[in-house]
Amino acid sequence: MSSPHQSLQRTEAVARRALLEVQEYDVRLDLAADDHTFGSVTTIRFHSAGGPTWVDLKPISVHEVRLNGSAVDVDLLDRGRLPIHTVAGDNELVVDAVMPFRNDGEGLHRSLDPADGQSYVYGMMFMDAAPSVFACFDQPDLKAPYTLHVRAPESWTVVANAPGSSPEPGQWEFERSQPLSTYFVTLVAGPYHVISEEHDGIPLGLLSRASIAGALDADADELFTMTKQCFDEFHRLFGIRYPFGKYDQAFVPEFNAGAMENPGCVTFRDPLVFTSRVTRGMRIQRATTVAHEMAHQWFGNLVTPQWWDDLWLNESFAEYMGNRVTADVTEYSDAWVENAYARRQWGLVADMAPTTHPVAGNGAVDASAALQDFDGISYAKGSSVLKQLNASLGDDVFLAGVVDHFTRHRFGNATMHDLFGSWERAGAADLSSFTDNWLRTAGADTLVLDREAGVVRRTPPAAHPADRSHTFRVSVATDGAWDTRSITVTGPETPFEVDGDAVVLDPYEDTWALVRPDAETVTQLKTLLPDVKDEALRAGIWNNVRSAFHDVAIAPADVVDLVVASPPVESTEDTNRRLGAWLLRDVVPLAPAGSLERIHVAALTKMAALPAGSEFQLSGFRMAIATATDPAELRGWLAATPDGIDLDLDLRWRILVRLAGLGATDSQELLAALDAEPTAVSRVQHMRALVALPTEEAKAHAWSVFTGDLDVPNYELEAAGVGMWRGGQEELTEPYVARYFDELPATVAVRSGWVLADATTFFFPLTSLSEDTLARARGLAADESLDPAVRRRLADEADELSRRLAIRATYPLS
Template sequence: MYNDIILIKWGENMTEIARFYNDFQPTHYDIYIDVNRETKKIKGTTKITGVAKSTDIAIHQKDLNINLVEVSGKPREFVLDTASDALRLTVEKPGEVEVKIGYETKLTDSMMGIYPSYYEIDGVQKQIIGTQFETNFARQAFPCVDEPEAKATFSLALKYDEKQGETTLANMPENHVENGVHYFDTTVRMSTYLVAFAFGDLQAKYTETKSGVKIGVFATKAHKAKELDFGLDIAKRSIEFYEDFYETPYPLPHSWQLALPDFSAGAMENWGLVTYREVYLTLDPDNTSLDMKQLVATVIAHELAHQWFGDLVTMKWWDDLWLNESFANMMEYVAIDALEPEWGIWETFQATENPAALQRDATDGVQSVHVQVKNPAEIDALFDGAIVYAKGARMLVMVRSLIGDNALRAGLKNYFKEHQYANATGSDLWQALGEASGMDILAIVNSWLEQPGYPVVSAKLVNDELILSQQQFFIGEGNDIGRIWQIPLSSNYPEIPAIMSEKEIKISNFASLKSRNKAPLQINVGNNAHFIVKYDQTLLSDILENANEYDAITQLQILQDLKLLAEGNIVSYETIVPLLTKFADSKYVLVNKALYGIVGNLRKFVTPKSEEEKNLRRLYNKLSFAQLERLGWVQKSEESVDDQLTRPYVVNAAIYGDNKMAIKQAHDLFNASENQIANLPADVRAVILKNEVVNYGDTKLFDKLLQAHRQSSDGSFKSDICVALTSSQETAFLKVLVDKFEDANIIKPQDLRAWFAGVLSNSVGEQLAWDWIRNDWQWLEDTVGGDMEFTTFITVIARVLRTTTRLTEFKTFFEPKLEVPGLTREIKMDVKVIESRVKLISEQKDSVNHAIKKVLD
């Protein structure tokens, strides 16, 4: 009698998601967990108090050996339904019921559930235990109704093979310790995926907010104590900022931030115990690049934004995942802009979130921001960063710009008050913001949230009439079904309508409009809305005439839109190449990042080690030469934030451009480091190391860097080494790296994607990496297949492959996996990505290389 279960044809007859909460609604959990690190075994007892809505109920469990089930103190028969991760049983009658379940299980090595993190101190391997329960991995730790809507309170009792001086952490403060068992205060009402705990030999630093919230940062003792300071400061000030901005107090006694040596995602917003990859929480304040500090700050602010938006008020079901992530993605920038205004963090949003969303969202078959979830395997596949995070955040930035901060804050305050300790849907948010602003927000955002993709707005002049039209933009083949968006045009001409809700708009007497406005026509001023613009040649020439006099965002937008139009084969890269020199001397990091992004895209049109590639290198040198002389390699006192952030792009371009002076300068800096390579200037360290490997590398250097990577606890330094080593031009060295892919003592599974991507994108290593992933796919799936970012290994491949041979190989390998739930969408999209690249190269290769040569003449 499980009427809500429908069997559907989905791969291996997967079961459509049954919502257990409909039949059993827990109100409180008493959880006892005993972990033995030596044997990797867990013993547990969970007592669930709740309300049965039916006599037949189900409780989630996965890979638990159940040895006891009692209902109201009496043993009860049960059935394990492994296909649905369910323990099924009957109760005598609907109403309040108490279910007690005893079980045994194991620590996982998948970075999901309860798992060990490994690290070394003085060559001795150690471990700490942590948890990761999002999306649906709490069921691997204790029996529960593992759904966001199934909120309850939790009392945790934790025992482990404790050694003197170890630290034990959880969502709530520790209440007392008795007979080796750590008891914690009962939580507030919350979802299972936010439950968290950890223990091990940790160091900590503490502070307190103005309102009395205790803030702590925890890390292994492999880190220097000073590496905790930055995160502690950002966490404290973020909590204070959000309490003020949301006008809603932080609802827990403490906010712990924990750096885990092994962590599948970037960070996780567990309520009161936020967990992070080490690289996103700990940093050396004396030698970390500004862009890395910005990244760490925004990650911390993102997770702490969730403490209200996601934790206090939680999405009702996973189809509204964007409600959590898009909002936190926007708020991280709102917060850091307030905390560190000199950083100009919104420019980072423009330079990172915007292009990621625009590129991904242009492939036919991409998911919409709000997407239905019909199958358990689809849940983890929802975490498409470019859509759920970046595009969703762009939607909210658009809404913020329309309603203003006062209405945003008032709406959020009411939203939190109405739904605190409960669940909400997207419509609940739009209603709250609509009431606060007096606007029909849903009518504006609905077309952006429910439809995949975005439009290109074409602007053309016909007999003094301006014609604006919208059409879905695709990179590669796309099925245009006539989608229409509510587009905020945001033109610098006030006569242009604020919202374009139809297919086409015609505006007469353009010459008169231009005379009145005395400026070239621009659309999407500020680049806040999620679309691109194709101007006809007359309008574009008008804009480009004084292009380098515009503000940074306008210049970025010119380059961004032209690049996307070229990728979509609507314009030719041939027409963009001559424009690049116009922007080469810009002092805006936004412009330089966009510029070198385009120049980097030109690499696909040249064959490695050919005359064409030599010309491209000469173009790199031409574009970067003056900037290298202006900026140099070492930061100057009082230089601007833009200069600090621009320098890495310039020096990297100069090295690729075979600038002999730059190559020698980098080599001299390396030699001057006196083997203290971690102390090289962090903003250019990756480029210096890469130059050394590519131009001066030998076995001694290779071994030295690999050893430094293994011994260091500095995440950004380890990342720099990865960049350098995977750039080697020696096949033998790259083969050694590929052979280390499956050695977790050298390359942690959490870092594997970066190493794989580095070797694959290196023309010398492409075959090695491509062969490895096809030969060892099963190992990869067994090792990180439960990771919500597993599909991005396929995304990485699709970013690199560019020939008809590789396209055929990709199809041959991945198309048999089309029926694997969670992989289907990614494989279909990435076939189109590679097909479009192959076609683009075929059609534009000759003209692009001719244009490069012409610029150099």
């Protein structure tokens, strides 16, 4: 089943760009009309060479459309496109429509805060959601300035890309913005709590929901300090001042991504306002996200990709600069270590999948195809490659090329060729070989030590061979002492004298490759790992182990032994990219009986050995909760937590979710917990716990979310899917395996864009480790009538499942 909207083809975008020059947008939005829809009147002034084209529009209804004063037949609107016939010269198009508030994190998302019953709105126009807010020519290379006028309830505050004011209650007028691509336009509206400061002539703002105002106040000093430090460093590096006037950072509810770099009004997911105690890892993640979005103000906003297949330039550059600047000028000098835990495997797993793609020049034929490449390759791999390029060129040439790029294309659009031309003008040699091998060829080389032969072997992926040279550091342990040396690997075999007990290739991520430890190193690490004090080396060791597991080259039992020897409490945040979640989701189900209990004891032992109140103690406690199998122990923690740990809302729900998975609570207790503290966090965690219960009713409830019979916001959609599939509950979930494949195609009728693809992943039958499930997944992924985003996610999930099955076959438990 295909999407109800047409995806913009690249050929169409090129033709429309040749026809039109957009001069300005004037957008009037009435957000006070009702809770479900809003009025949208768009005036577009543009120059045309003359001839037919279309305007992008995804309304609930249309009052009137007039082109140059003449009515346009609105019945011609088809799948988000309204045909118009322009005249040569200046044109004016006026579209008066009613648009939908959405709850999927796109367009104008409207959210009801359960803590106080107040509504909040924010705009997310990426990648093709703008036409559900205002009529537009929706492609990145038709930039224009915007003037917004917004009517809102009188108690609301409204901010947008440009500075604004409220001349009368409920009415907001905004200055004309700098030229923006449609996907950068935003507004944030509601009874937001606002904190204001100024730095170096730049007005700064922080916004959050009123119910978490206290948490934002507590974090404001850190957030403002980081923002100021990053502005100073970006100004020093680029010599080009921030070009968009004021800089608001709005923490908004139910945001799909980590953040969005809208010029002048960056939006973040509001769990980044910490209402419960968090680990240092989460604070670093927030800091690097702040710096990442600030880097975008130059790379992405000041100069924007001409077409979506250069989106990697936005994200790779911001990923590299965000981590670099965070490490260099903020209190989080260990940002690169955190990046190793959080991002490295995300990129490597994507690069090893059958859906891998080049970093650059993907040839995305349409916007939907480009969106599917918005992944760990575009972020983590691209960042790694740029970091390698910087090391090769040197900072002077690298930055000089970037500044030349910004200067030549200021407020315009550019391509990868433009950027590489700037680097070559700045003094780089011919970069074509680098581009071909690292950016235009998909896949990662595999690097392994052949201890017996005394060589490091490089194996390019068979489907994507490339002539890559790798220069990286190697850490060698001899009698418990670690030494670091360098190696350059150029051919299939490179001599490397092995004179140590453990050898860890590329622990500091100097190159991009799939790196696996040899068997002797794995054995030695069971003794050595607890004493490794170099945090970057520890992260590198774990990435080596994770890559080997993904590549079916290390036994689950060995991974568990390493965990028990030295529990990886450095990375327990709630995402599948982190070590804690990876262990529970991927490793433990394939490991010998008793592994979960061994990890639990190790976590408790580690926690007890850590200073009370330390961040690692908190991480250890999280791991202990997630691995607990005794309800009485969990109930004991609800009554009294270990010294140094307070039972805050986050920990209370972690315990309740675990009790639910064990069948040691019920829906009444969970509802009582929600009613006792009805926050946005509680609402999501209540869903996660409710569907984790080992009952038919719980699984049916989750399934009603998947099918769309029960309409919930995006965060609850994720909680329902992730919470549903629990190990040990296969008897209850087995009927839903076939239903997943039968009913997935129809979900295109109830959701679109970001969450359509995400729901495919969230509800995939993760616990059904069978060849039949794999065959069903591969078969449906091959169905060309299926939505491309769904097919892509299915193919990735099938690859993951095939690897789990291969691990089980290679390392049988008996």
